[in-house]
Amino acid sequence: MTAPATTPAPLQLVLGDEELLVERAVRAALDSSRLADDTAELTRMRVSDITPPELAELVSPSLFSEGRVIVLEHAQDISQELADAVLSYVKDPADGVVLVVVHSGGGRSKAAKSLPSALRKAGAVVTECEKITKPAEREAFVRNEVRRAGGRIDAAGVAALVDAVGSDLRELASAAAQLVADSGGKVDEDAVRRYHRGKADVTGFLVAEKAVAGDRAAALESLRWAQQIGVPHVLIADALADAVRTTARVSAAGRGNPNQLAGELGMPPWKIRKAQGQARGWSAGPLADAMRIVARVNAEVKGAAADPDYALERAVLEIAAARQRR
Numbered sequence: 001m002t003a004p005a006t007t008p009a010p011l012q013l014v015l016g017d018e019e020l021l022v023e024r025a026v027r028a029a030l031d032s033s034r035l036a037d038d039t040a041e042l043t044r045m046r047v048s049d050i051t052p053p054e055l056a057e058l059v060s061p062s063l064f065s066e067g068r069v070i071v072l073e074h075a076q077d078i079s080q081e082l083a084d085a086v087l088s089y090v091k092d093p094a095d096g097v098v099l100v101v102v103h104s105g106g107g108r109s110k111a112a113k114s115l116p117s118a119l120r121k122a123g124a125v126v127t128e129c130e131k132i133t134k135p136a137e138r139e140a141f142v143r144n145e146v147r148r149a150g151g152r153i154d155a156a157g158v159a160a161l162v163d164a165v166g167s168d169l170r171e172l173a174s175a176a177a178q179l180v181a182d183s184g185g186k187v188d189e190d191a192v193r194r195y196h197r198g199k200a201d202v203t204g205f206l207v208a209e210k211a212v213a214g215d216r217a218a219a220l221e222s223l224r225w226a227q228q229i230g231v232p233h234v235l236i237a238d239a240l241a242d243a244v245r246t247t248a249r250v251s252a253a254g255r256g257n258p259n260q261l262a263g264e265l266g267m268p269p270w271k272i273r274k275a276q277g278q279a280r281g282w283s284a285g286p287l288a289d290a291m292r293i294v295a296r297v298n299a300e301v302k303g304a305a306a307d308p309d310y311a312l313e314r315a316v317l318e319i320a321a322a323r324q325r326r
Contacts, residue, residue, distance in 0.1 A: 008032040009125040010093040015116055016129030017104040020169040025127040026071055029100045033069050037096065040067030047078040052085035061094045068097050075103040076112050083111040083118075090122045105130070132169060135242070136266055138162055145173050146187055151180030153187040155270050160192035163205040166235050204231060204239030211316045212243045212278050212290075214323030219316045233301040233308040240315060241294040243278075248287045250275035286322040293318050 009032075014025040026044075033040040043058060050058075050072070058070050072078075072086070086101065093099065101124070107113045120126060132138055139158050146153040153161070153176075161179070165171045175195070176187075183191040207226055210219035226236060250272055253261055258269035258276070265272060282290075293315050300311035 007036055008098050010098055011090050011119065011122060011124040012098065012100045013116060013119045013124040013126045014100060014102045014129055015105055015126055016131065018129045018131050018169065020173065021127075021129035022102060025129060026100060026102070028127075029071075029098055030069050033067050033098050037067030040069055040096075040098075042069045042071065044071040044073060046073045047075050047082055050082065052082055055082065055085050055089070059089055059094055059097050059099060061096075066096065069100060070097060071100045071102060073102045075101045075115060076105070076107040078107075078109075078112050078115060080109065080111040083115050086115070087118055087122065090119070090124075134266065135162075135271070136268065138167060138172070139268060141169065142172055142176055145176035146180055149177040149180035151176075151183070151185040151187055153179075154189075155268060156189040157187045157192055159268075159270060160189040161187075164192055164195075166204070167238070204236035205243070207236055207316065208239040208243035209278075211240060211319040212247055212323065214281060214320050216317065216320040219320055220313065223312060223316050227309055227312075233312060236312055237294070237298045237301045237315075240312075240319065241298055244287070244290045244294045244319065246271065246275045247279050247282060248291060251279035251282055251284075251287060281323055283325075286325045289322045289325075290319050293322070 008029065012025075012029050014022055016022065030040070030042050045058075055072075058068075078086075086099075090099065101115070101119060103112075103116050105116065107115070132141055139162060142158050142161055143153060161172065161175060165175050179187045179191055179195055182195060204226065207219055207222045210222055213219075223236070246267070249265055250261075250267075253265060255276060258272040261267075261272050262269045267275075297311050297315035300315075301308045305311040
């Protein structure tokens, strides 16, 4: 007999450490379970806080067949004893119980490292939640979030939204959903600018853009306003580093077609095109100096400097000055 379409997978592996995606995966497991049984209960336990007998009690068949979702968190810290108990259980899972194992993908012990592979072999449904660190991945995330909310967004809109919000996935997801609601579904650069009026134009990315362009006055003005409204020092330093590194990489690649360079550099064509314009005023020596400046300010805003505001101001001035050298 075919199982109902709403029957949740009894074994699920959430693999990775991107917090927002992990939380969504756990929520999806619970929602799926509650489609089959709206009284299904959620229990979350760290593997360090549970013993094999306690696990056995959690996953044992219920007298009244109540649905349950058992989430084992931080499975990268699992002991051999508990891993053995998990793998023993999944050979014959109980009806109505969904076991969700959340694992970062790492682990120190042999048991922790081998657990994901063993769960895959046992038939676990796997949800990948790897950290989103690359600009292209972040842009893809924004596009997916807009689609998820029922909207569409063009490349310029993606760039503007990332520039305006930064790298925090929760903020990007929230902004994407709100923009779709506010714009009627079609999100472009103008919609992003309207939504983030008074904020989008003072992000670290604009500070970085003005500094790399050598516009000392505009860079300082943007920096001071960003500081005034509370843009985190680390985000501004990260934006400076990203702008300088992008300029250096595009400069080294030459004046090729942005569409052809996109695959080679791992950047969207619009970003390459923009960086090619910025790179025209730079030469190898000043770019090397700028790389050293952004490395230094990154350390300074993370605790090496007594005054991170001053450290950022100095970095912005030095980058703008380096741009003027040949």
